[in-house]
Structure formats: structure tokens, C-alpha cells
Amino acid sequence: MKIEKVNISDSKAEIILSDVEPHLLNAFRRSLIVDVPKMAIDKVEIHLGAISDENGKTYESTTPLFDEVISHRLGMVPVPVDGKALLDGHMKMPEECDCAGAGCPNCQIMYSLNKRGPCTVYSRDLEPLGDEKLKPKDKDIPIVKLTEDEGILIYAIAHLGTGSMHARWQAVHAAGYRPIPKITIDQKKVSDPERVVGNCPKDVYEISKKALKAKNPEACILCRTCENEDISGKEAIKVDAETSRYFFKFETDGGVDPKTAIIYALNVLEARFNDFQVSLAEFK
Ligand SMILES: [Zn+2]
Incomplete structure (x- = not known):
């Protein structure tokens, strides 16, 4: 699991993670919600x-x-x-x-x-x-x-x-993750770049040097409006969800700062898997 980008404020964390499977992220999400004390x-x-x-x-x-x-x-x-x-x-x-x-x-x-x-x-x-x-x-x-x-x-x-x-002791709220989209644009097939920019609800696209570009793919919510051929042109844009890059975010109520919550949850998971390993070794 690699961290590509972190944006942490007093009560919010937004993290981009790569090289990770969804089940691991889900274990992390659940640990944040139920294991972090406050x-x-x-x-x-x-x-x-x-x-x-x-x-x-x-x-x-x-x-x-x-x-x-x-x-x-x-x-x-x-x-x-x-x-x-x-x-x-x-x-x-x-x-x-x-x-x-x-x-x-x-x-x-x-x-x-x-x-x-x-x-x-x-x-x-x-x-x-x-x-x-x-x-x-x-x-x-x-x-x-x-x-x-x-x-x-x-x-x-x-x-x-x-x-x-x-x-009342739940330190982390609204914890969730979603795959980061991979946006492929075939410039020759884009019929109206301005129409794509104007129709994207999350302001993902921009026009740079007369070409359509995905300036902010992390914001994409996979609504696929831009894939519609009436908006972008036939087969001009393809949006796929990446299978190993995820956008993870959560909030705290201010009782615990997000960085402490992350470290605590990871420590709990590590201790839990170590205990499991020790228990398993006893059966050899
Ligand atoms: Zn005491």
C-alpha cells in the first residue's frame, strides 16, 4: 500500500492510495470507525x-x-x-x-x-x-x-x-473510499470540448492549448456523463475505474485529529494480525 497524496485538516482527511486491494481498505475503514478511541x-x-x-x-x-x-x-x-x-x-x-x-x-x-x-x-x-x-x-x-x-x-x-x-465514542465519521478513474480522451473524436467541460458536474475537465484535458481526475464520480456521444462525440472519452488506486476520505468530530486516528487504526490492525499469527503458530 502506497500513499500518493495526503490532505489533512483539523477534522478531515483525504488520501490517495495505490497498490492496495479493496478488502484491505475496508478493514482500515472499519478499524477507523470502531477501534479509534475518543x-x-x-x-x-x-x-x-x-x-x-x-x-x-x-x-x-x-x-x-x-x-x-x-x-x-x-x-x-x-x-x-x-x-x-x-x-x-x-x-x-x-x-x-x-x-x-x-x-x-x-x-x-x-x-x-x-x-x-x-x-x-x-x-x-x-x-x-x-x-x-x-x-x-x-x-x-x-x-x-x-x-x-x-x-x-x-x-x-x-x-x-x-x-x-x-x-458517542465514535471518533471517525463518513469514512469511505472509491476507485480513482482512468480517463482516456481521443482528441480527434471530441466534437465539442466546451460542452464536455460545461456538462461535467465535478469540474474534472479543462481546455488547454485547444485540447480537452482531465485536469482533476480524482474528483470524478464515475457518472460517465462525458462518455455520452451527444456530449463528447462517438467513442471520444472512455472512463474506467482503476483497480488499485483509491481515493479515501473521512471526517472526525474534532475529538481526535485525523492523523492520530490513522496511526491508531493502523496500530490496532497490526496488533490484531500479529495476534492472529501467534495464535496460528500454536497450532503447528
Ligand atoms: Zn485512571
Whole structure:
């Protein structure tokens, strides 16, 4: 498997891979979705009774939403985790931690949420107890609306989990791949190059030095509009899917950076195949 091109942002990865079979890519895709861990709020303690502000005014700890709905919404807020700590094993699953799941800085993050109405409570109102870098990445997720005299005081605990446990721990989303097309153009048969350029929905073609060229074949979605003889001319363009070059892309919710997700998924696959090899050797 070779990487030809990588384009990685804070929450998106686009990779062109060659010399690879689809079943390997699918194993990689599945590992990204279910094996890469991320932080998510899993325990929520909601204060009951009156809440007082600094001026002595009291607020009812009631909201228009049930407590379990607020807890669910908090659970789906993307909580960041340090990629380096994840890869070097510093950040652990609670059951694998030295604290044996009791809770410590190596396996959990605590947040507080203290708001009084009238206002909308957003994900940015979650305050981490510790490093400010642990504030949720997506700051504008509405949690609940509070009216006059309503207040909310919550302590929440986030810990690591994987997509195989629950969707709130799924670090990678929209993971998929498609073959990169091979576009062959017979210049002599192209009847109207401008018509081909204008009809391509993905802006794959351009006219350069009066000739039709595929400037961006990676963007092609194999719709084959350009093969239509009314558009390009009889047998002027042939679009085939390559069998060993693929365009692979996925997104994260911001909890884990895409590069960390790739390395983690590859490490998991390597460990899994090594275990399989060891198990097989025992049968000799
Ligand atoms: Zn711990």
C-alpha cells in the first residue's frame, strides 16, 4: 500500500492510495470507525434544589428538558483528547488504568456547567477542571434553553471509549473510499470540448492549448456523463475505474485529529494480525 497524496485538516482527511486491494481498505475503514478511541461524557451529576448566584438571587434547578435528555446531549458533545497521549498510551481506558477505573487524570476529564437563565446553554459553557485546551472543540452546540429564574449546575465526567461501545465514542465519521478513474480522451473524436467541460458536474475537465484535458481526475464520480456521444462525440472519452488506486476520505468530530486516528487504526490492525499469527503458530 502506497500513499500518493495526503490532505489533512483539523477534522478531515483525504488520501490517495495505490497498490492496495479493496478488502484491505475496508478493514482500515472499519478499524477507523470502531477501534479509534475518543473522550465522551459518560457520567453526569445534576444539582437538585435552589442555585444561588453571587448576589444571593436564587434560581430553580429546573429546565424545559428532562435530565436524561440533557445528559444524552452532553454525551454527544465532542470532547478533545491529546493525540500524543492517546498514541503513547498515557491516556487510558478506565478499565486499563492504574487507578482500576476509580478515576484519575490518566483516564478521565471532569467538567462543570453552571448557567442561570434567561439564556441558551451551549457546549462552550462546559468548563474543564484543569487544562483549558480540553474545552469542547465545537463551541456552538445548544444544550438547553433556560428561562427567567431557571438555573443549571452540572458536574460531568468524560472518559475514553470506542465506537464499538456507543456512537458517542465514535471518533471517525463518513469514512469511505472509491476507485480513482482512468480517463482516456481521443482528441480527434471530441466534437465539442466546451460542452464536455460545461456538462461535467465535478469540474474534472479543462481546455488547454485547444485540447480537452482531465485536469482533476480524482474528483470524478464515475457518472460517465462525458462518455455520452451527444456530449463528447462517438467513442471520444472512455472512463474506467482503476483497480488499485483509491481515493479515501473521512471526517472526525474534532475529538481526535485525523492523523492520530490513522496511526491508531493502523496500530490496532497490526496488533490484531500479529495476534492472529501467534495464535496460528500454536497450532503447528
Ligand atoms: Zn485512571
